[in-house]
Amino acid sequence: MQLLVPVTDAATVDDEFEIDGLVVDDRYLTYDMNEWDEYAVEAAVRIAEAGEGVEVVTVTVGPERVEETVRQALAKGADRAVRVWDDDLAARDLLDARAKAALVEAVAREVDPDLVLTGVQSGDAGFAATGVTLAERLGYEWAAVVNQLDLGREAERSDVSERASGEAASTDADVAHVHRELEGGVEELTEVELPAVLTVQTGINEPRYASLRGIRQAQNKPLDVRTPADLGVERNDLETPLAWTATREPESESEATVFEGDADETAGQLAGVLRERGVGQ
Amino acid sequence: MILAVAEHRRGELRDVSLELLAAGRGVADALGTELHVAVVSGDVERYAGELNREGVDAVHTVAHGEEFNHDVYVQALAALAGDLDPGVLLVPHTVNGLDYAPALSSRVDYPLVTDAVDLRVDDGTLAVDREMYGSKVETTIELPADRALVTVRPAEWSTAEGAGDAAVEAFDAPIDESAVRSRVTGYEEVAGGDIDIGEADVLVSVGRGIGEEENLDIVHDLAEALDATVSASRPVVDNGWLPKNRQVGQSGKVVTPDVYIAIGISGAVQHVAGMKGADTVVAINNDPSAPIFDIADYGIVDDLFDVVPALTEQFR
Ligand SMILES: Cc1cc2nc3c(=O)[nH]c(=O)nc-3n(C[C@H](O)[C@H](O)[C@H](O)COP(=O)(O)OP(=O)(O)OC[C@H]3O[C@@H](n4cnc5c(N)ncnc54)[C@H](O)[C@@H]3O)c2cc1C
Ligand SMILES: Nc1ncnc2c1ncn2[C@@H]1O[C@H](COP(=O)(O)O)[C@@H](O)[C@H]1O
Numbered sequence: 001m002q003l004l005v006p007v008t009d010a011a012t013v014d015d016e017f018e019i020d021g022l023v024v025d026d027r028y029l030t031y032d033m034n035e036w037d038e039y040a041v042e043a044a045v046r047i048a049e050a051g052e053g054v055e056v057v058t059v060t061v062g063p064e065r066v067e068e069t070v071r072q073a074l075a076k077g078a079d080r081a082v083r084v085w086d087d088d089l090a091a092r093d094l095l096d097a098r099a100k101a102a103l104v105e106a107v108a109r110e111v112d113p114d115l116v117l118t119g120v121q122s123g124d125a126g127f128a129a130t131g132v133t134l135a136e137r138l139g140y141e142w143a144a145v146v147n148q149l150d151l152g153r154e155a156e157r158s159d160v161s162e163r164a165s166g167e168a169a170s171t172d173a174d175v176a177h178v179h180r181e182l183e184g185g186v187e188e189l190t191e192v193e194l195p196a197v198l199t200v201q202t203g204i205n206e207p208r209y210a211s212l213r214g215i216r217q218a219q220n221k222p223l224d225v226r227t228p229a230d231l232g233v234e235r236n237d238l239e240t241p242l243a244w245t246a247t248r249e250p251e252s253e254s255e256a257t258v259f260e261g262d263a264d265e266t267a268g269q270l271a272g273v274l275r276e277r278g279v280g281q
Numbered sequence: 282m283i284l285a286v287a288e289h290r291r292g293e294l295r296d297v298s299l300e301l302l303a304a305g306r307g308v309a310d311a312l313g314t315e316l317h318v319a320v321v322s323g324d325v326e327r328y329a330g331e332l333n334r335e336g337v338d339a340v341h342t343v344a345h346g347e348e349f350n351h352d353v354y355v356q357a358l359a360a361l362a363g364d365l366d367p368g369v370l371l372v373p374h375t376v377n378g379l380d381y382a383p384a385l386s387s388r389v390d391y392p393l394v395t396d397a398v399d400l401r402v403d404d405g406t407l408a409v410d411r412e413m414y415g416s417k418v419e420t421t422i423e424l425p426a427d428r429a430l431v432t433v434r435p436a437e438w439s440t441a442e443g444a445g446d447a448a449v450e451a452f453d454a455p456i457d458e459s460a461v462r463s464r465v466t467g468y469e470e471v472a473g474g475d476i477d478i479g480e481a482d483v484l485v486s487v488g489r490g491i492g493e494e495e496n497l498d499i500v501h502d503l504a505e506a507l508d509a510t511v512s513a514s515r516p517v518v519d520n521g522w523l524p525k526n527r528q529v530g531q532s533g534k535v536v537t538p539d540v541y542i543a544i545g546i547s548g549a550v551q552h553v554a555g556m557k558g559a560d561t562v563v564a565i566n567n568d569p570s571a572p573i574f575d576i577a578d579y580g581i582v583d584d585l586f587d588v589v590p591a592l593t594e595q596f597r
Contacts, residue, residue: 013414015568024418094422097383097393120379125413127395128374132383141462142351144380179469181532182290182376185525187469193462199379203519241392241428245408246421249570256564256577266581267591270563273579277561279483279540280507280596 001051001172003044004113005078006104006130007058009069010034010123022093022247033069036119040200042207043149044117045077055079059107061100063090067223074218075210082107086227094244097129102238104130105137106231115176116197120145128199135197143192147201148179151194283309284341284367286358287320287332288375290349291468294320294331297373297433299440304400304433305371306336306441311402312426315339317365319452321357322346326449335443341365343454351381352461357454359388364452369407374432376532382432391430394422398437402426415549416572436554474526481510483540486529486556488514490545490566490585494522499589500544506596512536514546530555545585548573565589 009031017028033041041058048054056078060070063085070081084103089095108116116138118131128144135142151173173194180188181201192198210218228238259266274280285305287298302318309316315338320328325342332340343357358381362370370389372382374396386393398419399410407426412419478484485504491497497517504511511527518528529536531551541559546552548564548571556562557576564577565588574580581588 011414013417015570017417019418022420024414097395098387101387123415128379129383129386129393129395132380133387133393136355136384136387142380142384143463144351145376180376180380183531184535185471185533186290187471188465189467189469191464191466202515206521241424242394243423244420245423247413248419250412250416250419253575254577254580256574256580258574258580258582263583263587263591266583267588267595270579270581270592271595273561274507274540274563277540279509 001047001054001115002111002113003047003054003056004108004111004116005037005040005044005056005058005073006116006118006134007037007041007060007070007073008034008062008122009066012124019247019249022244024247031065031069033072034119034122036121036123036200036202037073038207039202039204040117040119041073041076041078042205043200045208046205047115047151048077057082057111057113059084059104061085061089061095061103070223071218072210074221074223075214076208077214078221080222080224082224082226084226084228084231086229089228089238094240094242096240096242097127097133099238099240100130101133101137102233103228103231104134106228106233107226108134108138114173114195115151116140116195118197118199120199120201131197131199138195138197140195140197141193142197142199143176143178143180143190144199145181145201146178146198147181147187147204149198149204150177151175152177282315282317282338282365282367283312283369283371284362284365285316285318285371286373287318287328288373288377289320289323289328290377292324294328295373295375296440297375297435298332299334300435300438301371301373301433302332302334302337302441303438304397308369308371308400308402308407308426312368314368317341317367319343319358319361321354322348322350329449333445333447333449334441335445336441337445337447339447340449341452342449343452345454345456348465349377350461350463350465351377351384352463353456354381355384355388356456356460357452358385360454361452362389362391368427368429370430372430372432374434378432382430386430389430391428392424393430393432394424395432397431397433400431407431412550415547417570434550471525474524476510476526478510478512478527478529479534479536481512481536481538483507483509483542484512484529484536484538484559485509485542485544486512486514486546487517487523487544488546489516491517494520496586497522499586499593503589503593506593509542514549514552543573543577544589546573547571548576
């Protein structure tokens with residue numbers, strides 16, 4: 001069984017930051033593995049650990065910087081990685097879901113995965129669109145915002161519910177039994193035929209920390225760097241009519257009374273307000 | 282024409298559908314064109330009645346199945362879009378919207394922009410405002426208004442009001458059942474259990490800023506001193522530090538306490554969706570640009586590890 005996990009990093013901005021043209025100045029950005037992708041990697045590694053002959057491949061569209069995140073995924077148990085990049089991609093300001101999905105699709109066609117696990121969204125730009133776009137391009141089935149996953153065979157439908165989430169046993173599975181986390185504490189129970197793309201929600205499992213041994217091993221795992229041209233991706237598949245035209249700090253709508261002083265002073269003022277509202281009486 | 286797609290679940294039209302009509306009317310006016318709305322599956326006649334608001338020029342119904350199924354939605358809407366040739370398709374940025382909009386975008390080849398918080402039209406160009414970095418930065422993305430699929434953030438537009446007199450037209454979408462390869466088998470209500478945070482008058486709510494599970498003690502101490510209930514943002518629950526029934530937000534509980542004290546919570550849109558109805562919101566966060574301050578009535582910009590114990594002291 002082949003598993004493909006599209007992995008990216010996501011930036012958080014410092015408390016104080018400056019915008020330079022369309023982007024936040026790099027000095028104020030800190031990159032880490034995208035939170036949602038941590039859960040997707042963990043879900044894939046668990047499936048691999050529970051079965052025989054499962055290969056977990058990660059794919060990343062991004063510059064060299066992102067190899068730190070890719071190595072983390074390898075350290076946590078992915079078997080090998082592919083990173084796609086070239087100067088044309090580096091020169092673009094906007095990588096929309098279609099372009100990213102086109103590049104991931106080209107890698108997927110080589111890996112031929114039974115299951116693709118993406119995150120629900122990237123924590124910084126938050127398009128929340130790459131996974132389902134990819135599914136449609138591949139002609140795979142899909143499910144978005146999955147917070148429970150069991151693989152099974154169509155025929156064994158009845159006894160799957162007894163397995164804990166993510167502990168999929170069979171690697172000859174042909175269906176994924178998933179929960180989709182809807183709004184308001186409601187989950188939708190869905191059966192999805194494989195091959196499929198699932199977008200993974202946080203909380204589906206408890207992502208592991210990489211072990212020292214894992215980190216050492218990751219240094220020797222294959223990380224192939226490919227260009228769109230190598231992968232046979234047509235230029236017009238990457239072109240987009242979307243234009244990123246402006247970036248700004250939103251006007252603060254804050255009408256908050258902000259208490260000033262040290263912690264004892266501010267706590268004292270807040271306590272006064274709370275007492276006026278009958279709190280703690 | 283603008284085509285907005287309604288959303289319903291388990292027999293109820295969801296509010297976001299009516300918000301989409303307001304957003305869609307604005308764009309339609311700016312372009313001097315019509316606003317149509319589509320509703321797929323379920324009791325489409327009844328939904329059509331509810332969607333028939335002022336400013337709606339036509340309602341298209343596709344009667345096929347009961348509940349949302351993305352394979353059916355993509356097929357039905359691709360066929361309808363092929364028939365109507367809308368300039369802009371509007372879909373809710375909801376969990377179900379995320380489950381079909383990107384596929385529909387690919388299938389009908391309409392470029393996609395997600396999670397719009399504002400829409401403007403200028404000279405045939407649609408300008409979509411959206412946020413990045415957990416609402417700390419706002420961007421504008423432009424694309425031609427004659428071929429665009431945009432998902433619209435819930436609760437950014439008010440709902441369309443007033444009865445309309447649009448024609449309701451049943452659309453006979455050809456659905457290929459063999460291409461429906463996912464089946465919804467049921468629903469489950471989660472987050473029940475010992476406590477209902479929706480009942481609490483005062484909530485002390487803790488976020489990722491607390492850092493580690495051991496640190497939660499200071500939050501429990503404060504809640505005890507205030508005779509309040511402890512709730513949390515999603516990461517605290519994802520980490521297993523508090524049970525799911527304590528989660529406030531889009532996928533947790535919607536709460537409306539008298540006082541909501543947000544401690545180490547940034548104020549992401551999915552969190553705010555669950556608590557913006559609180560009477561008084563207090564935020565304790567060491568990042569002055571955290572979006573939670575936009576909806577707070579009172580704020581302290583400081584380290585929660587100093588402020589929270591000090592506040593507890595005040596009530597001892
Ligand atoms: C489909 C979907 C559904 C979701 N549903 C929900 C939901 O129901 N509920 C929910 O909450 N989220 C939900 N989320 C997640 C949401 O997008 C955010 O990731 C989440 O709300 C962030 O939680 P947080 O504010 O605790 O963490 P962060 O965003 O990481 O914020 C932590 C804050 O703590 C502050 N801080 C750090 N250290 C200190 C300190 N020492 N003193 C003071 N302040 C400090 C930081 O400045 C920061 O503002 C959902 C996401 C998706 C995609
Ligand atoms: N540059 C990228 N390279 C590889 N995978 C990505 C990239 N960007 C997004 N993804 C995947 O798509 C998911 C959703 O991201 P997005 O659609 O950008 O919000 C992420 O969680 C990743 O799994």
